[in-house]
Amino acid sequence: MKKSPLPVQNICGPEKQKIGKEALVKLLRWHFGHSEFRGKQLEAIEAVLSGRDCFCLMPTGGGKSLCYQIPALAKTGIVLVVSPLIALMENQVMALKAKGIAAEYLSSTQTAQVKSKIYEDIESGKPSLRLLYVTPELIATSGFMSKLTKIHARALLNLIAIDEAHCISTWGHDFRPSYRKLSSLRNRLPGIPLLALTATAVPKVQKDVMESLSLHNPLVLKSSFNRPNIYYEVRYKDLMDDPYADLCNFLKSHGDICGIVYCLERTTCDDLASHLSKHGVTCAAYHAGLNSKLRSSILDDWISAKTQVVVATVAFGMGIDRKDVRIVCHFNIPKSMEAFYQESGRAGRDQLPSRSLLYYGVDDRKRMEFILGTAKNNKSQSSSLQDDTSKKSLADFRQMVEYCENSGCRRKKILESFGEQVPASLCGKTCDACKDPHLVSKYLGELTSACTFRNHSSRIFISSSANLHDEEQISEFWSRDEEASGSEEDISDADENLDVDGPKNMFESRSVTNSSLNDRIELLQRAEESYYRNDLPDKQVHKIDKNNITEALREAGKQRLLNTMKQNQQKLDVLRIDYEESARTLENECHKKYGKSGKSFYLSQLASTVRWISTANSEELVNRLNSSQSPGCSAMTAKSDCSLPSVSPSGGKSMVTDDEKLHDSGVSETPLRALQHASEDTKLPPIPSFSDFINSRNPNDNKNLKSRKQPPSRDHKNPDKRVRNQ
Numbered sequence: 001m002k003k004s005p006l007p008v009q010n011i012c013g014p015e016k017q018k019i020g021k022e023a024l025v026k027l028l029r030w031h032f033g034h035s036e037f038r039g040k041q042l043e044a045i046e047a048v049l050s051g052r053d054c055f056c057l058m059p060t061g062g063g064k065s066l067c068y069q070i071p072a073l074a075k076t077g078i079v080l081v082v083s084p085l086i087a088l089m090e091n092q093v094m095a096l097k098a099k100g101i102a103a104e105y106l107s108s109t110q111t112a113q114v115k116s117k118i119y120e121d122i123e124s125g126k127p128s129l130r131l132l133y134v135t136p137e138l139i140a141t142s143g144f145m146s147k148l149t150k151i152h153a154r155a156l157l158n159l160i161a162i163d164e165a166h167c168i169s170t171w172g173h174d175f176r177p178s179y180r181k182l183s184s185l186r187n188r189l190p191g192i193p194l195l196a197l198t199a200t201a202v203p204k205v206q207k208d209v210m211e212s213l214s215l216h217n218p219l220v221l222k223s224s225f226n227r228p229n230i231y232y233e234v235r236y237k238d239l240m241d242d243p244y245a246d247l248c249n250f251l252k253s254h255g256d257i258c259g260i261v262y263c264l265e266r267t268t269c270d271d272l273a274s275h276l277s278k279h280g281v282t283c284a285a286y287h288a289g290l291n292s293k294l295r296s297s298i299l300d301d302w303i304s305a306k307t308q309v310v311v312a313t314v315a316f317g318m319g320i321d322r323k324d325v326r327i328v329c330h331f332n333i334p335k336s337m338e339a340f341y342q343e344s345g346r347a348g349r350d351q352l353p354s355r356s357l358l359y360y361g362v363d364d365r366k367r368m369e370f371i372l373g374t375a376k377n378n379k380s381q382s383s384s385l386q387d388d389t390s391k392k393s394l395a396d397f398r399q400m401v402e403y404c405e406n407s408g409c410r411r412k413k414i415l416e417s418f419g420e421q422v423p424a425s426l427c428g429k430t431c432d433a434c435k436d437p438h439l440v441s442k443y444l445g446e447l448t449s450a451c452t453f454r455n456h457s458s459r460i461f462i463s464s465s466a467n468l469h470d471e472e473q474i475s476e477f478w479s480r481d482e483e484a485s486g487s488e489e490d491i492s493d494a495d496e497n498l499d500v501d502g503p504k505n506m507f508e509s510r511s512v513t514n515s516s517l518n519d520r521i522e523l524l525q526r527a528e529e530s531y532y533r534n535d536l537p538d539k540q541v542h543k544i545d546k547n548n549i550t551e552a553l554r555e556a557g558k559q560r561l562l563n564t565m566k567q568n569q570q571k572l573d574v575l576r577i578d579y580e581e582s583a584r585t586l587e588n589e590c591h592k593k594y595g596k597s598g599k600s601f602y603l604s605q606l607a608s609t610v611r612w613i614s615t616a617n618s619e620e621l622v623n624r625l626n627s628s629q630s631p632g633c634s635a636m637t638a639k640s641d642c643s644l645p646s647v648s649p650s651g652g653k654s655m656v657t658d659d660e661k662l663h664d665s666g667v668s669e670t671p672l673r674a675l676q677h678a679s680e681d682t683k684l685p686p687i688p689s690f691s692d693f694i695n696s697r698n699p700n701d702n703k704n705l706k707s708r709k710q711p712p713s714r715d716h717k718n719p720d721k722r723v724r725n726q
């Protein structure tokens, strides 16, 4: 229903006149239907209305948006809101419009007509608009800045609100290079109060945000990070027979509730969503590998409660505003406490009891250590800034591991990681460790035994990833950060094209400033995708259906798998294996599983398999190859009439040992010879290295990608590890 603008007009006083609390509460009730301000909302609103800068740290779901929405209604003129995501802007603008509040957003996704209507209004000298949401990229363009300057000169710019302000800090978990450009706002638009809002900023990030934005004598408002309505729990994958079944039962036992399950990889999302669906949970997978149309329909179905659970990567991120999320589950350990807090904080925004459940697995931990450690090793040659960033990533992750591996109150650990000292009694048995400390201690004991049993060296944090893989292997993408920055892509492209002052070349600019792991991984992801795109001749690409899995693509996929096996030769040498056949088998498996679902699913599965090969041990590889074969044809006893890869485990020297025995078995060419041929003869498709990719950004010039690198992470779903150690 459209609301009359009358209350706004009534309280608009002369410039310096203080707007009283009553009038503000009236606005709150009239426009938003809330009876009272929450937490520090009123203080923030009064500060910015009086012209003072404000730094506002409120927990997720704390109601930060109202801190700039109410000021926008209290004064004629415009409140500019900087937001990191188009989806976030769209949601808020839609919700405000539904309340009859004049709000718009400017982004590359809008038509020229819509944009010029907005510009017309804000340049009219008497804008009807109250809230204008923009991306940080747009702010950096000279065109938009000159419009802002004009509005400013006419005293029509009341406030600049910077939402998710932690994105400005390289120390924050969601650093966005484009946010750095906001540091010029203070000088360019003097006298306009700045309001920085965030839910997740450790003390160092808080300081960095305030300094970067040059906040002048800001009112610093910090609410506790505590989310008392969320119950925290960790479950241990290594102690379970089947974590999929455990999660499924958990979700079903809570009835028809709304939930989010976060996974590290796209393929896990697809697998898990399909498993849950089969077992009666209405759910959908959501990740950056799906096209935007599909993504928004999945989001719509979830928002409108048609879908109960979304199984997602971190692409399902900021701006997801459904109040009644009852469960947020992490199926893989997140990379930092900040990420965990932000994601788990999507539960219970209506303040009702909700749950955070994290499935911790030692393999998951090692995988994460590997990627962070590899980044560190690679960066050791680079600047000290890069080293610092890597060290910080590892330290951040350490907190997450401690959250899972130590006994003691989970809530306390979360709060302490944000610099809050609280007594354990604060929790009031709202985490598993406080509710049932003996059980948690027992699980941790079992975990130690299980790890020892499985020959994991120890639970001591951060094994040297250099022992696992050489640094070549960094080039395989690891999707977690790409997923998050996939959203950044959504906002950046066209806006950056407008950028007259800003850098012409995103990659060039980033190579200078963005030493963060996130950016590197994002670029590597793009390199990966570019590799697949560029592998086909241009004309062919245009001709084929975008979603079509061509023979050429399949062949490239097979070659990629083959290449990975060869790069892991040393590790796999303990096997006697026909690499060519093995690659074909694995490619077939990917195609069989996801061929019908489309190219992105197929490529995602393929990439996951590549990662898996690079980390799997010989036994795992044997198992997988064997399970991929047709019934009755065992790879362990492969004969010449079986066109499947011939493999045996490392201990298999006694079973099938050397060339002679293979000759005896009737195989025309020994696996060892096949291996040699593969090394000598196979022309492998080039996979761009990180630097090659950056240097070859010209889309017409992708042919000089020469070097070849290798994936770092491993598939989480290792059936062998589900050992319950009683």
Ligand SMILES: Nc1ncnc2c1ncn2[C@@H]1O[C@H](COP(=O)(O)OP(=O)(O)OP(=O)(O)O)[C@@H](O)[C@H]1O
Binding pocket: 034, 035, 036, 037, 038, 041, 058, 059, 060, 061, 062, 063, 064, 065, 066, 198, 199, 319, 321, 323, 349
């Ligand atoms: N004073 C209030 N009374 C009741 N509900 C409120 C109040 N202020 C905000 N809310 C509600 O709380 C929910 C969360 O608000 P909002 O999206 O502004 O949170 P946030 O702090 O920006 O969270 P996030 O960090 O996740 O972005 C919204 O649904 C909003 O309507």
Ligand SMILES: [Mg+2]
Binding pocket: 064, 065, 163
């Ligand atoms: Mg918000």
